[in-house]
Amino acid sequence: MTDAAAAGAAADGPPAPRPLAAFDLDGTLTRRDTLMPFLVRAIGARPAYSAVLASSLALARAAALGGPHRDVAKAAFLRRVLAGRPLAPLAEAAESYAEHVVARGLRPDVQARLDWHRAEGHELVLVSASPELYVAPIGRRLGFETVLATRLEVDGAGVLTGRLQGANCRGAEKVARLRQWRGEALTLAYAYGDSAGDREMLAAALTATNVGRGRRRPSP
Secondary structure, three states, X not given: OOHHHHHHHHHHOOOOOOOEEEEOXXXXXXXXXXXXXXXXXXXXXXXXXXXXXXXXXXXXXXXXXXXHHHHHHHHHHHHHHHOOXXXXXXXXXXXXXXXXXXXXOEOHHHHHHHHHHHHOOOEEEEEEEEEHXXXXXXXXXXXXXXXXXXXXXXXXXOEEEEEEOOOOOOOHHHXXXXXXXXXOOOOEEEEEEOOHHHHHHHHOEEEEEEOOOOOOOOOO
């Protein structure tokens, strides 16, 4: 590089940051909620739906009350269904499930928006209340550079404790996780969501798109 070119490059300064686009998963990128189909695939229909039945009153009450009640009920449900299970077979099931979701479970309209952002060179982050266990493999297959999702606690022996590691990544927690990852100077150029759990993330974006619920089926 000549001295003149070097001086010009220095004058130009560092490249401008790429616009950041955040997508919710359930009901936004996917046609339906993803938790129950994953649990059925990973642990079997009988134990998965038995846990739903045992938790049904608490889940219904939480859905009616909303807010933090949903988070408490979800944590209790996950504890009931996952505590004591080894991580390794669940992680294997998560990879298989991610293949299924990407091949057959996406909304074409929102996938088209994702493809546009990727073609434009925008930075992509997937932000979901669903477990990171399978959200991360889905995000990786879709070209997301970062995945922020609900974390499940694993003990030193590689067994799920049934507790969450941190908060449920829903509502205000989505913005908190984005700021924790990117810093307080977060500039969210685009955000896509479909429910009340995405409200704060949509409000934080310069361009927000509520894609609607479509045929979404609720899950814990």
